[in-house]
Amino acid sequence: MQHKSLASVNCPVARSLERVGEWWSILILRDAFKGLKRFDEFQNSLGIAPTMLTRRLNALTDAGLLRRQIYNERPPRYEYVLTPLGQDFRPVLLTLMAWGNRHFFPEGKRIVLVDLNSGAEVDPIVVDRMSGRLIDAAIKSVSVAPSRISKGKMSAGSVARTKSVENKIRRRSAGQRET
Amino acid sequence: MQHKSLASVNCPVARSLERVGEWWSILILRDAFKGLKRFDEFQNSLGIAPTMLTRRLNALTDAGLLRRQIYNERPPRYEYVLTPLGQDFRPVLLTLMAWGNRHFFPEGKRIVLVDLNSGAEVDPIVVDRMSGRLIDAAIKSVSVAPSRISKGKMSAGSVARTKSVENKIRRRSAGQRET
DNA sequence: ATGAGTCACTATCATTATGCAAGTGACTTA
DNA sequence: TAAGTCACTTGCATAATGATAGTGACTCAT
Numbered sequence: 001m002q003h004k005s006l007a008s009v010n011c012p013v014a015r016s017l018e019r020v021g022e023w024w025s026i027l028i029l030r031d032a033f034k035g036l037k038r039f040d041e042f043q044n045s046l047g048i049a050p051t052m053l054t055r056r057l058n059a060l061t062d063a064g065l066l067r068r069q070i071y072n073e074r075p076p077r078y079e080y081v082l083t084p085l086g087q088d089f090r091p092v093l094l095t096l097m098a099w100g101n102r103h104f105f106p107e108g109k110r111i112v113l114v115d116l117n118s119g120a121e122v123d124p125i126v127v128d129r130m131s132g133r134l135i136d137a138a139i140k141s142v143s144v145a146p147s148r149i150s151k152g153k154m155s156a157g158s159v160a161r162t163k164s165v166e167n168k169i170r171r172r173s174a175g176q177r178e179t
Numbered sequence: 180m181q182h183k184s185l186a187s188v189n190c191p192v193a194r195s196l197e198r199v200g201e202w203w204s205i206l207i208l209r210d211a212f213k214g215l216k217r218f219d220e221f222q223n224s225l226g227i228a229p230t231m232l233t234r235r236l237n238a239l240t241d242a243g244l245l246r247r248q249i250y251n252e253r254p255p256r257y258e259y260v261l262t263p264l265g266q267d268f269r270p271v272l273l274t275l276m277a278w279g280n281r282h283f284f285p286e287g288k289r290i291v292l293v294d295l296n297s298g299a300e301v302d303p304i305v306v307d308r309m310s311g312r313l314i315d316a317a318i319k320s321v322s323v324a325p326s327r328i329s330k331g332k333m334s335a336g337s338v339a340r341t342k343s344v345e346n347k348i349r350r351r352s353a354g355q356r357e358t
Numbered sequence: 359a360t361g362a363g364t365c366a367c368t369a370t371c372a373t374t375a376t377g378c379a380a381g382t383g384a385c386t387t388a
Numbered sequence: 389t390a391a392g393t394c395a396c397t398t399g400c401a402t403a404a405t406g407a408t409a410g411t412g413a414c415t416c417a418t
Contacts, residue, residue: 052404096191099191114318124308137294144290217395367410378399
């Protein structure tokens with residue numbers, strides 16, 4: 001679909017969607033957080049066509065969310081694991097999950113999130129880091145001159161790759177993107 | 180793209196993506212949170228083809244995230260405003276925005292979120308409602324029998340419309356979906 | 359050591375979604 | 389009366405997707 005560039009846009013939502021806005025991307029990420037790593041694990045879990053899976057896995061890898069890790073040489077077999085950038089996507093997944101849980105299970109059974117370590121039920125909400133207060137008022141993003149950064153914490157392992165990742169993929173044979 | 184059903188899937192992420200997984204949907208929602216309401220406002224803001232905008236607006240309306248509100252009869256002109264379900268999507272947008280801000284602005288300038296009321300900079304994080312602790316461990320969703328619901332709070336204004344919203348849209352002429 | 363099976367893909371092709379350009383109807387304003 | 393404005397719709401070319409089938413490099417059981 002020749003997705004409108006969106007790349008140049010100076011909006012954090014748009015820039016985020018460039019990496020994870022494709023149909024399967026977020027579902028793949030969900031599975032990655034569940035611990036799935038291998039091609040066929042994703043395929044079985046998602047019922048996705050292998051073509052698509054290849055494309056999305058490559059796109060997510062190029063976008064820096066996943067990393068290919070070799071686990072078998074001859075034949076080279078890779079696992080796809082979350083990078084720090086990918087791990088940092090967790091809050092988005094949590095809020096999306098919570099939203100779905102709140103609204104789309106009207107048929108008797110309810111779905112809740114459970115901490116795998118403690119076993120406790122969790123109910124994710126979004127608050128401000130400093131004040132701890134719920135964020136529910138209107139928000140806008142504004143850009144700030146670099147000098148004014150005070151409580152900044154530009155997290156590691158990120159820095160955008162390049163745009164139009166999608167188009168390059170099909171043209172390139174696999175295996176060049178080594179671990 | 181004949182998007183794989185996904186409807187029957189018992190996963191909150193999948194069910195969420197059914198409503199907002201389309202390319203422009205989240206961007207439209209972002210603009211709706213910014214206060215945009217009218218067709219041409221969205222069009223100017225997004226640079227989206229009117230065809231697409233019609234489809235996405237209808238899809239979001241049918242999914243229950245937006246509501247058409249008439250503001251002019253003869254000719255009937257509608258505004259698209261967030262429903263409670265749509266408003267409740269805010270946490271997802273916030274975390275997505277925060278993720279983008281953290282990672283995709285390496286070129287000097289930084290973008291932060293600002294509370295429109297207080298003017299204070301906010302840094303959205305996801306915590307558990309009860310404990311207030313950061314959620315960063317592994318999480319899974321489990322379904323719970325209706326009876327076991329204790330601290331439940333099935334929020335209002337929700338309840339899913341029906342599936343396969345997309346396909347119906349093009350077949351139907353506009354104007355049947357009144358306020 | 360032969361054949362079946364696994365794994366991670368790639369190729370091909372029909373189907374579907376998207377973007378673009380242009381057009382429409384019902385007004386409003388100059 | 390003519391020129392907008394607004395919210396669309398139509399048609400068509402093009403790009404992305406999904407289904408099915410096939411491939412190469414192994415492993416493993418017989």
